Amino acid sequence: MPSIAELRPAPPTVVGPTTKKATRPSTTLPQWLIDGARMPEKQVFDAERHLEFQPPKGITTMKEIGLEGHGISPVAASDPFPLFTTEAIKQIRAEIFSEPVLRDCQYTSSFAKYMVRGMGRERAPFTCDAWSSPELLRRVSQVAGVDLVVSFDYEIANINISVDNDSSAIAKGDGNNDSSAFAWHYDSFPFVCVTMLSDCSNMVGGETAIKTPSGEIRKIRGPTMGTAVVMQGRYIEHAALKSMGGPERISMVTAFRPRDPTIRDELILTGSRAISNWSELYHGFTEYRLEVLEERLRLKQKQEQKRVDTKRPFNIREMTAFLREQQAFLEATIAELIEVEDMD
Numbered sequence: 001m002p003s004i005a006e007l008r009p010a011p012p013t014v015v016g017p018t019t020k021k022a023t024r025p026s027t028t029l030p031q032w033l034i035d036g037a038r039m040p041e042k043q044v045f046d047a048e049r050h051l052e053f054q055p056p057k058g059i060t061t062m063k064e065i066g067l068e069g070h071g072i073s074p075v076a077a078s079d080p081f082p083l084f085t086t087e088a089i090k091q092i093r094a095e096i097f098s099e100p101v102l103r104d105c106q107y108t109s110s111f112a113k114y115m116v117r118g119m120g121r122e123r124a125p126f127t128c129d130a131w132s133s134p135e136l137l138r139r140v141s142q143v144a145g146v147d148l149v150v151s152f153d154y155e156i157a158n159i160n161i162s163v164d165n166d167s168s169a170i171a172k173g174d175g176n177n178d179s180s181a182f183a184w185h186y187d188s189f190p191f192v193c194v195t196m197l198s199d200c201s202n203m204v205g206g207e208t209a210i211k212t213p214s215g216e217i218r219k220i221r222g223p224t225m226g227t228a229v230v231m232q233g234r235y236i237e238h239a240a241l242k243s244m245g246g247p248e249r250i251s252m253v254t255a256f257r258p259r260d261p262t263i264r265d266e267l268i269l270t271g272s273r274a275i276s277n278w279s280e281l282y283h284g285f286t287e288y289r290l291e292v293l294e295e296r297l298r299l300k301q302k303q304e305q306k307r308v309d310t311k312r313p314f315n316i317r318e319m320t321a322f323l324r325e326q327q328a329f330l331e332a333t334i335a336e337l338i339e340v341e342d343m344d
Contacts, residue, residue, distance in 0.1 A: 022274055022340075025108040029097075030163060033248060037097035039090055045129040050088035052226070053139045056081035060220065062232070065212045070235045072190055072258055075145040077210065077231040080196075080223035083139070088130065089197055089226050092252065095124040096159050096197075107275040111183065114161035118154050118277055131156045131254050140256065143230045144191050148256040151189050151267060152284035154276065155255040159197075162249040184211065187233030188271040189255035194231070196223040197250040206243035210236055223251075234266065257288075261295035265329070269336045278340045289333045293326060 043050075058079040062068050065076055084092070095101060096116055100123045107115045121128045130136060131150055141148045150156055200206065206222030208229060222243065223229050231238065243249050257267055272281055300322055307314070 022276060022278070023108055024106055025114050027113075029102070029114060029161065033161075033163065034097045034102070037090075037093040039094040042094070043087075043091050043126065045088075045091075045126050045133065047133050047135040050085050050091075050130065051133075051135060051139070052082050052085050054082045056143060059143075060210070060218070062235075065210060065216075065218065065236070066214060067212075067235060071232045072263055073144055073146040073232060075143070075230070075232060076236055077208065077220050078143045078229055080221055080227040080229050081143065082226060083136075083193075083195060083228040084130075084226045086226060088126075091126045092124075092130070093197055093250070095119065095127050096250075098123065109275045111185075112160045112162070114163070115275055116159035116161070117275055118280055119156070120153070120280075124156075128153065128156050140191075140193050140228075140230060141259075144232070144256070146191075146263075147259040148191055149259045151255040151257045152288040154281050154284040155189070155272075157195075157252045157254040158275075160251050160253065162243075163247065184237055184239045185271070186235070186237055187231075187255070188268045190232065190234045190258065190267060191256040192231055192233050193228050193254050193256065194223065195228040195252045195254070196225050197252055198225060198246065198248055200224045200243070200246065200249075202245045203243045203249065204245055205241050206249065207241045209239045209241055211238065261292045262299065265289075265292060273338065273340055282337060285336065286333065289329075293329060296326065296329075 056078040060076045060078075061074050062070055062076045063074065067076065068074075096119070101116060101119050104123070105116050105119050107117055109115060119127060137149060194208075200222065201224070203222075207219040208222065208231065210218045210220065212218065219241070220229065220231075222241075240251075255267075257265065269281065269285060304319075
């Protein structure tokens with residue numbers, strides 16, 4: 001079994017909310033946006049009908065941006081690639097702007113005035129089935145260069161909504177002529193897949209900017225409706241550049257982690273606590289962490305049985321190192337369970 005403690009440079013600390021109470025937007029979304037998302041027919045997700053994947057034309061590697069050896073894959077970010085059909089996007093938008101979701105799942109933060117999170121399978125079955133689809137996971141993993149699964153269900157999916165060039169969450173850039181719709185930051189998750197849910201044909205801008213360790217700024221072309229970008233944002237400082245034109249810009253961000261339990265897991269909740277139902281967030285987080293721990297222990301148990309069968313001596317140093325790794329994993333899990341005020 002590969003060593004879980006394989007040394008990689010530690011990821012940067014994610015600067016963001018910790019114990020701040022989750023808040024709702026102070027204003028409501030335009031009625032025209034809600035009405036326009038309604039669909040008379042609810043469909044069940046079908047990969048053959050609703051996915052139209054094509055590989056990205058380009059990949060930016062960690063080596064190219066001066067971060068070789070960081071993270072869990074050589075891939076830093078992809079160019080936009082087709083992922084969902086227009087029909088699928090309409091179904092997802094209908095769930096986002098449905099009455100139960102707008103009632104229970106709206107949040108606001110310094111990053112975005114309007115956010116939708118934690119829709120769940122009962123309120124958004126099409127969206128959750130899509131991101132849990134083996135075919136979609138296979139395609140996203142193909143682009144990322146590592147086998148991935150959704151981090152946990154609560155992170156299906158974070159929806160950022162900007163309407164009519166709203167500038168309430170616009171942060172100043174780094175002194176150049178570009179401004180960012182979301183401030184420079186690192187993600188809390190190993191990989192994210194950002195999917196565009198708006199018609200961007202009349203928009204200008206909207207690229208993702210990456211800041212290299214040397215301070216160089218690189219831009220990755222923004223996605224168009226139904227296309228997606230995969231990025232290893234846990235290790236890369238980045239910002240979404242402001243887009244101009246068009247009545248709305250809606251993007252869907254889904255978080256991923258490695259499927260292999262032996263790969264080092266550095267997922268944190270720093271960026272999620274203040275924009276989440278903390279009870280649901282913590283449940284999903286601890287559930288997946290316990291599942292990873294269970295898989296690691298089973299693998300080690302099988303390895304130990306094989307040692308006995310082959311009559312090799314017990315390796316105290318190896319077992320101690322493994323158990324200490326799991327102890328560190330549990331301590332890191334506990335450290336994320338910070339008490340926060342409940343939502344209203």
